[in-house]
Amino acid sequence: MEKLPEKAFMINPVIKGGSKLVSTKRIAADFKVFSRGYLRNKFGLFFGLIFPIILILIFGAIFSGSSSGTITVYAQNKDTGPFPTPQMDIATQFLNALNSSGTIRVVTVAASENFSQYLADHSASEGIVIPENFSANYLTAQQVDVTVYGNPTSSTSGIVTGTVSGVANYFNLQRFNGSMVIGLTQTTVNTQQTKYVDFLIPGLIGFSILVSPMFSLVNISSEYKKTKLFKQLSLTPLTKMEWLASKVLFYIVLSVVSFLLMVAVGVFAFGAHVTLTLWLIPFLILGPMLFAALGMLVGTVTKNPETAGVIGNIVTFPMMFLSGTFFPISIMPEYLQGIAHVLPLYYIIEGLNAVMVYANYAQALIDIAVVTAITIVIFAAAVKLFKWRED
Amino acid sequence: MKPVEVNSLRKSYGNLKAVDGISFTVNEGEVFGLLGPNGAGKTTTIEILEGLRKKDEGTAKVLGFDPWQKGYELHRKIGVIPQDFTFFEKQTPREGIKYYADLFNVKIDPDEILKEVLLEDSAKNLFENLSGGQKQKMGLALSLVNSPDLLFLDEPTTGLDPNARRAIWEVIRGLKAKGKTIILTTHYLDEAQQLSDRVAIMDHGRIVAMGTSDEIIEKHGSGERLQIHGSEKLADYIRANTELKVEYSNGVISIPLKQKIDALAALAAAEQSKMDWGEIQTRRDSLDDVFVRLVSGTMDEHGEITGKSVHDKSSNQRRQ
Numbered sequence: 001m002e003k004l005p006e007k008a009f010m011i012n013p014v015i016k017g018g019s020k021l022v023s024t025k026r027i028a029a030d031f032k033v034f035s036r037g038y039l040r041n042k043f044g045l046f047f048g049l050i051f052p053i054i055l056i057l058i059f060g061a062i063f064s065g066s067s068s069g070t071i072t073v074y075a076q077n078k079d080t081g082p083f084p085t086p087q088m089d090i091a092t093q094f095l096n097a098l099n100s101s102g103t104i105r106v107v108t109v110a111a112s113e114n115f116s117q118y119l120a121d122h123s124a125s126e127g128i129v130i131p132e133n134f135s136a137n138y139l140t141a142q143q144v145d146v147t148v149y150g151n152p153t154s155s156t157s158g159i160v161t162g163t164v165s166g167v168a169n170y171f172n173l174q175r176f177n178g179s180m181v182i183g184l185t186q187t188t189v190n191t192q193q194t195k196y197v198d199f200l201i202p203g204l205i206g207f208s209i210l211v212s213p214m215f216s217l218v219n220i221s222s223e224y225k226k227t228k229l230f231k232q233l234s235l236t237p238l239t240k241m242e243w244l245a246s247k248v249l250f251y252i253v254l255s256v257v258s259f260l261l262m263v264a265v266g267v268f269a270f271g272a273h274v275t276l277t278l279w280l281i282p283f284l285i286l287g288p289m290l291f292a293a294l295g296m297l298v299g300t301v302t303k304n305p306e307t308a309g310v311i312g313n314i315v316t317f318p319m320m321f322l323s324g325t326f327f328p329i330s331i332m333p334e335y336l337q338g339i340a341h342v343l344p345l346y347y348i349i350e351g352l353n354a355v356m357v358y359a360n361y362a363q364a365l366i367d368i369a370v371v372t373a374i375t376i377v378i379f380a381a382a383v384k385l386f387k388w389r390e391d
Numbered sequence: 392m393k394p395v396e397v398n399s400l401r402k403s404y405g406n407l408k409a410v411d412g413i414s415f416t417v418n419e420g421e422v423f424g425l426l427g428p429n430g431a432g433k434t435t436t437i438e439i440l441e442g443l444r445k446k447d448e449g450t451a452k453v454l455g456f457d458p459w460q461k462g463y464e465l466h467r468k469i470g471v472i473p474q475d476f477t478f479f480e481k482q483t484p485r486e487g488i489k490y491y492a493d494l495f496n497v498k499i500d501p502d503e504i505l506k507e508v509l510l511e512d513s514a515k516n517l518f519e520n521l522s523g524g525q526k527q528k529m530g531l532a533l534s535l536v537n538s539p540d541l542l543f544l545d546e547p548t549t550g551l552d553p554n555a556r557r558a559i560w561e562v563i564r565g566l567k568a569k570g571k572t573i574i575l576t577t578h579y580l581d582e583a584q585q586l587s588d589r590v591a592i593m594d595h596g597r598i599v600a601m602g603t604s605d606e607i608i609e610k611h612g613s614g615e616r617l618q619i620h621g622s623e624k625l626a627d628y629i630r631a632n633t634e635l636k637v638e639y640s641n642g643v644i645s646i647p648l649k650q651k652i653d654a655l656a657a658l659a660a661a662e663q664s665k666m667d668w669g670e671i672q673t674r675r676d677s678l679d680d681v682f683v684r685l686v687s688g689t690m691d692e693h694g695e696i697t698g699k700s701v702h703d704k705s706s707n708q709r710r711q
């Protein structure tokens with residue numbers, strides 16, 4: 001009987017009683033106090049803003065180093081023979097020659113793959129296809145073309161094309177005194193030339209959207225419960241919805257600041273390509289909201305801060321590594337990709353990639369829908385279970 | 392309507408009866424002290440009245456509100472220092488007061504409140520760097536922000552040095568002078584005696600004594616007694632030669648005085664015995680004596696405190 005009013009308050013605190021309307025003044029007051037506390041805490045500041053930048057610098061440096069040396073090129077060899085002697089497998093010799101050029105590194109792709117799709121999946125814009133009967137045609141001096149995939153505007157594609165035509169010339173010279181037996185056809189790949197750092201930026205933005213609100217709310221919601229700070233706040237007109245709103249607001253602001261910093265570092269330090277559009281806004285709002293609520297849920301359902309910390313880590317860490325934060329999930333084994341699909345952060349990062357790298361807004365829309373749904377569920381659960389006072 | 396009206400209030404945690412059917416009222420402008428040993432149920436009672444915990448049974452009305460159901464309305468009108476008050480670590484007392492003022496939507500001068508609780512010197516120190524006493528003072532300051540007429544102070548002076556305690560006493564006296572109603576818990580009997588108009592002594596979730604200190608001492612104390620420093624033989628002699636009840640322990644002969652004239656009979660007998668005796672004095676039980684006797688569970692020989700069986704029953708329950 002006494003439960004009813006409390007329940008009504010949980011489900012819709014906005015409607016109950018004239019005096020209990022959500023007050024922006026109280027949210028602002030709590031926001032001010034919370035952000036001031038945050039800024040005074042060097043530790044939080046480091047993890048919220050500096051750490052993701054350090055990660056960009058570290059990962060960006062590691063991977064930009066390797067990619068500027070040799071270019072990875074996917075190659076599909078459709079020439080399956082038959083070859084009476086190994087010397088007659090010209091296709092393989094051609095690829096080996098490309099590899100020993102020093103400028104490109106060939107990664108072979110099974111003949112059964114849809115090559116354009118494969119390139120898109122691996123976010124690559126450079127590729128080579130050796131046609132069927134390549135060796136036989138070469139040996140009988142019939143004109144045959146190697147297809148080079150590339151983005152005409154990209155310098156990397158230019159290097160690949162140059163290298164392939166160089167090797168083709170060498171083969172032509174060797175046997176036919178330079179007459180054109182092996183030719184080149186070009187296929188334009190419409191994916192933009194993307195670099196590792198292009199993925200790294202959305203990934204690490206996702207990382208900071210996850211980590212800051214999540215850890216912070218796991219911590220404070222269990223800590224405030226233990227030290228009875230929630231009880232104390234319940235003695236003021238601040239409502240728990242207002243309290244949560246001010247936390248979500250704070251982490252949205254923090255995410256936007258961190259986003260701008262990371263983009264700036266990515267662009268200026270590594271020449272990353274990122275598209276900045278309004279499409280980013282839903283992710284920068286929903287993300288912090290989702291993880292603030294998730295953190296509060298963990299802090300609320302656990303008995304003490306220690307357990308909350310452990311559960312928080314169990315929830316956070318897989319998400320941190322398997323959602324495409326540090327590397328595209330397409331390079332992970334199938335079963336890990338399966339796991340990734342149940343992690344909320346995956347959809348945020350996928351969406352950020354869709355917006356910032358591929359300009360694929362249909363995909364972004366799907367991700368926004370998924371993230372919205374997850375956010376609503378988690379937020380509702382957190383608000384429902386979270387209590388200012390004990391029974 | 393009295394500011395606080397409590398009737399047959401009960402609250403259990405599992406088998407433990409934290410509050411076991413207590414009733415009391417607090418009058419307007421009164422300082423009401425709640426005394427009792429650790430775990431007596433003081434905080435549980437107070438938090439039920441503040442609307443922070445839900446009661447199991449009974450009724451509680453605070454300023455006319457049911458505290459649990461109408462907590463949000465009630466909280467605007469009361470001030471609270473919780474036991475073990477804590478605040479956001481990275482905020483200063485002045486910022487905390489400003490924050491509460493914004494939340495309560497009141498215009499106040501933080502410095503005025505800081506001055507009132509003698510915390511001006513630490514107004515700009517972060518909460519985490521305040522001493523225990525300064526923290527308590529900040530709690531008191533926050534409880535005053537909404538100018539409440541009713542205050543709940545749960546052990547406001549625990550862990551403070553004597554000066555800081557007296558400083559808080561002064562604040563409480565000042566509040567009383569302004570006509571505020573205050574419910575105060577404390578482990579210090581002198582504090583209760585100094586500040587409270589009435590006290591209730593709680594033990595095992597029950598109120599075992601209630602009233603002004605004098606009333607409690609009158610009712611539960613042993614009354615006036617004559618003490619003579621002398622030997623056990625002298626005690627026997629007085630016992631044999633008067634109608635008086637004579638006790639002896641550790642070189643002190645103790646004689647309860649039903650009337651003052653009994654002292655004369657006792658001293659006459661002592662003189663008659665020709666034995667040596669030292670200092671004489673009469674004394675009454677202090678609140679301390681009564682408190683120790685009431686809550687220790689050991690009944691005194693005179694049977695002055697009834698309800699021994701109740702005590703034993705509840706102590707058994709607590710051991711489970």
Ligand SMILES: Nc1ncnc2c1ncn2[C@@H]1O[C@H](COP(=O)(O)OP(=O)(O)OP(=O)(O)O)[C@@H](O)[C@H]1O
Pocket residue numbers: 404407408409427428429430431432433434435436474
């Ligand atoms: N949330 C709770 N869950 C279980 N038991 C509780 C809870 N709160 C209080 N108790 C128990 O109820 C009893 C009364 O506790 P309470 O805090 O009211 O005592 P108190 O008189 O304030 O003691 P102290 O002087 O130590 O502050 C104690 O035995 C305590 O263990």
Ligand SMILES: [Mg+2]
Pocket residue numbers: 433434435474545
């Ligand atoms: Mg207590």
